[in-house]
Amino acid sequence: MIIAVGSGKGGTGKTTVATSLALSVVAPEAGSAGLADSPDRLLFLDCDVEVPNAALFLKPVLDGSEAVGIPIPEVDLDVCTFCGRCAEVCVWHAITVVGRRVLVFPDLCHGCGSCTLNCPEAAIREGDNVIGRVESGRAGRMVFGQGVLDVGQPMAVPVIRRLKERHLDGRADVLAVLDAPSGTSCPLVETLRGVDYVLLVTEPTPFGLHDLCLAMDVARDQLALPVGVVVNRDGVGDASVDDYCHEAGIPILLRIPLDRRIAEGLSEGHPLVQILPEYIPLFRALLQRIAAEVAR
Numbered sequence: 001m002i003i004a005v006g007s008g009k010g011g012t013g014k015t016t017v018a019t020s021l022a023l024s025v026v027a028p029e030a031g032s033a034g035l036a037d038s039p040d041r042l043l044f045l046d047c048d049v050e051v052p053n054a055a056l057f058l059k060p061v062l063d064g065s066e067a068v069g070i071p072i073p074e075v076d077l078d079v080c081t082f083c084g085r086c087a088e089v090c091v092w093h094a095i096t097v098v099g100r101r102v103l104v105f106p107d108l109c110h111g112c113g114s115c116t117l118n119c120p121e122a123a124i125r126e127g128d129n130v131i132g133r134v135e136s137g138r139a140g141r142m143v144f145g146q147g148v149l150d151v152g153q154p155m156a157v158p159v160i161r162r163l164k165e166r167h168l169d170g171r172a173d174v175l176a177v178l179d180a181p182s183g184t185s186c187p188l189v190e191t192l193r194g195v196d197y198v199l200l201v202t203e204p205t206p207f208g209l210h211d212l213c214l215a216m217d218v219a220r221d222q223l224a225l226p227v228g229v230v231v232n233r234d235g236v237g238d239a240s241v242d243d244y245c246h247e248a249g250i251p252i253l254l255r256i257p258l259d260r261r262i263a264e265g266l267s268e269g270h271p272l273v274q275i276l277p278e279y280i281p282l283f284r285a286l287l288q289r290i291a292a293e294v295a296r
Contacts, residue, residue, distance in 0.1 A: 003021070003176065005180060007200060008200070008202070008212050009182060010182040012182075012202055012232055013201050013230075013256065014201045017199065018044075021283050023058075025287065026140065041175060042177075043168075045168075045179065047160050047187070048187075065134070065135045068158055073127075082101075089115060131159065132150045132159040145167045156181065160187055160190045197290050198226070198227045199228055199253070200212060200215050201232055204239070204240070205237040220250075226293055228250070229241075230255075234257045
């Protein structure tokens with residue numbers, strides 16, 4: 001089962017929920033039902049590759065790293081006839097012909113290969129443009145992986161895709177928790193591909209409700225995935241999030257109050273279930289409810 005934890009709005013506590021969910025599974029109190037005796041079956045992936053921060057709470061030991069790149073065109077000017085066919089087929093405008101010059105813009109290139117395939121003179125070959133890396137290791141009893149996008153690079157999707165391929169391909173036996181990027185753009189969509197359930201974290205404020213609606217549109221309405229909600233900082237704002245979830249038939253699976261102890265502990269790098277161990281059974285119950293929903 002693959003669970004993605006996301007949020008339309010940044011800063012709602014998405015990583016707090018994702019790390020706590022994973023840690024509650026391997027807590028000694030969980031027993032065999034919590035995979036405590038089968039640690040290789042629990043996987044945590046930080047797919048928020050622009051700002052990966054789950055490692056601050058899970059404190060993994062990383063022992064593997066792999067560069068991630070995308071193929072960009074390299075033009076042999078001795079063969080090129082400057083016909084402009086490459087520019088015609090590039091929907092991203094990453095290559096253009098100006099007189100007897102061919103200009104390539106790596107930051108716009110998506111590595112689709114259309115220019116190489118359509119060049120009538122076979123004057124284009126593909127070189128690798130490294131944009132980030134994926135790292136792997138262990139965080140206690142779980143397997144840990146994270147993607148890291150290089151500073152200044154605009155495309156997170158190839159790094160997320162490689163992270164998921166490396167850890168999830170051929171692994172139908174795992175319980176995977178994916179810390180998804182916030183927002184509703186391509187990185188979130190790539191993270192949600194192939195997951196079984198989406199857990200959206202929000203806060204009971206106008207901004208939280210607005211971005212929850214956007215994320216719900218992507219996860220439930222566009223991708224047709226089952227969705228549940230966690231309300232963080234419960235007690236702030238108003239009842240608009242509750243009203244929306246009730247009207248839309250979306251279950252609120254957990255509420256986390258605005259609590260100074262939580263804020264202080266998180267600022268020191270402690271996960272929620274370590275700050276307040278009484279939340280371990282609450283997160284385990286949340287997981288059981290998700291598993292029942294997925295099994296339907």
